[in-house]
Amino acid sequence: MYKARVGTSLELAQDFLSQGELVAIPTETVYGLAANALEPYAVIKIFEAKNRPQFNPLIVHGDSLESLTSLLKVIPPQAIQLAEAFWPGPLTLLLPRTAKVPDLVTAGSDRVAVRVPGHPLTLSLLASLPFPLAAPSANPFGYISPTRVEHVQEQLGQKIPYILDGGACEIGVESSIVGFDKAGNAELYRSGGISAEAIEAILGAHIPRFLPAKTQKPTSSGQLKSHYAPHTPLILGDLEALLAKHGRKNVGILAFSQALAGIPLARQRILSPSANLAEAAKNLFAAMHELDGQGVDLVLAELVPNTGLGRAINDRLKRAQAKNKA
Numbered sequence: 001m002y003k004a005r006v007g008t009s010l011e012l013a014q015d016f017l018s019q020g021e022l023v024a025i026p027t028e029t030v031y032g033l034a035a036n037a038l039e040p041y042a043v044i045k046i047f048e049a050k051n052r053p054q055f056n057p058l059i060v061h062g063d064s065l066e067s068l069t070s071l072l073k074v075i076p077p078q079a080i081q082l083a084e085a086f087w088p089g090p091l092t093l094l095l096p097r098t099a100k101v102p103d104l105v106t107a108g109s110d111r112v113a114v115r116v117p118g119h120p121l122t123l124s125l126l127a128s129l130p131f132p133l134a135a136p137s138a139n140p141f142g143y144i145s146p147t148r149v150e151h152v153q154e155q156l157g158q159k160i161p162y163i164l165d166g167g168a169c170e171i172g173v174e175s176s177i178v179g180f181d182k183a184g185n186a187e188l189y190r191s192g193g194i195s196a197e198a199i200e201a202i203l204g205a206h207i208p209r210f211l212p213a214k215t216q217k218p219t220s221s222g223q224l225k226s227h228y229a230p231h232t233p234l235i236l237g238d239l240e241a242l243l244a245k246h247g248r249k250n251v252g253i254l255a256f257s258q259a260l261a262g263i264p265l266a267r268q269r270i271l272s273p274s275a276n277l278a279e280a281a282k283n284l285f286a287a288m289h290e291l292d293g294q295g296v297d298l299v300l301a302e303l304v305p306n307t308g309l310g311r312a313i314n315d316r317l318k319r320a321q322a323k324n325k326a
C-alpha cells in the first residue's frame with residue numbers, strides 16, 4: 001500500500017515511470033493514471049489500481065504526433081488535419097496500430113487510441129521520457145473522472161506512489177474520441193472536450209456519431225451507459241417538478257445556471273451562473289464529487305443546452321442517471 005506523494009517534480013515522476021510505477025498526471029481534460037505504454041508489466045498495474053476489466057483499452061499519450069508515429073500503421077489525411085488543428089488538446093484519435101503497442105493497451109484490438117494532451121507540465125514530462133504513456137482517467141472503474149488533485153488522492157491515493165500536481169483541469173470533461181472508416185472518413189465515438197461542430201468545421205464534412213451505444217459490449221468504455229457515475233443516486237429532469245416529487249428527501253441540486261428556491265445553497269451546485277457551457281464542463285465532475293460527499297439521499301439534476309460542449313455534459317449526466325437505474 002502507498003500513500004501518494006503530491007508535487008510538481010518532473011524528476012520524481014520520470015523516476016517512478018521509468019521504474020514501471022504508476023503516476024497520476026494532470027491533463028486539460030481530467031487527471032490520468034499513467035504508466036509506460038510499451039511495458040506490459042507496468043500497464044497491468046493500471047488495470048489493478050482501477051479495478052478495470054482488461055477488455056477495456058487505454059489511450060496512449062505523447063508530446064507530438066511525431067512521437068506517436070512508430071505506434072501507428074496508417075494515418076489517414078483527415079487524422080492529420082485533426083491532429084494539426086486540435087493537438088495538444090482534448091481529442092483522441094483511434095488509428096491502426098503497429099506491433100510495437102502491447103496487446104494489453106488495446107485489449108487486442110488492431111487500433112490504438114492516441115492523444116497529445118494540452119497541459120504544460122504533462123507535455124514537459126512526455127517530452128523528457130523515452131516512451132509514451134498509457135493513461136485512462138485516474139478514477140476507480142465506473143466512478144466519476146477526477147478533475148482535481150484531491151479527487152485522485154481520495155480515490156487512488158493508496159494505490160500509487162506519486163501524483164503530479166497540475167491544478168484544476170481546465171476543460172473538465174474527457175477528450176472526444178474520433179475513429180476513421182475504411183475510406184478514412186472520421187466518425188465520432190465519444191463526445192468530449194472538442195465539439196462535433198468544431199471537428200466538422202475543420203473537415204468541412206458531417207461526421208457520423210456512434211454514441212452512446214445501448215449495448216453493454218462497447219468498442220469504447222466511454223460508451224458504457226453507466227460510466228462516470230457518482231455513488232449517490234442522480235435523477236435528471238425539470239428541477240421544479242423533481243423537487244415537487246422528491247422534496248421530502250434530503251436532496252442535492254445540480255443546476256446549470258440558476259439556484260433553486262427553497263433548498264439551502266450549501267446543497268446546491270450551479271455549474272455556470274453566466275450559462276457558459278465551457279465553465280459548466282469545467283465544474284461538472286467537481287460538483288458531482290462534492291454533492292456525493294454531502295450525505296444527501298438523492299441528487300436532482302437538469303440537462304444543459306444540447307449544443308457544442310453541452311452534448312458532452314449531457315452525455316455524462318445521462319450516464320450518471322443510468323447507473324442508478326441499472
Ligand code: TXA
Nearest residue numbers: 029032057058111112113136137174175219220221222
Ligand atoms: O481525456 C481523456 O481522454 C482522459 C485523459 C486522461 O487523457 N482519458 C480517458 O481515458 O478518458 P479512459 O480510459 O477513461 O477513456 C478512454 C476511452 C475508453 O472508453 C476506451 O474504451 C476508449 O477510450 N479506447 C481506448 N483505446 C481504444 C481502442 N483501441 N479502441 C476503442 N476504444 C478505445
Ligand code: MG
Nearest residue numbers: 136137138145
Ligand atoms: Mg474513464
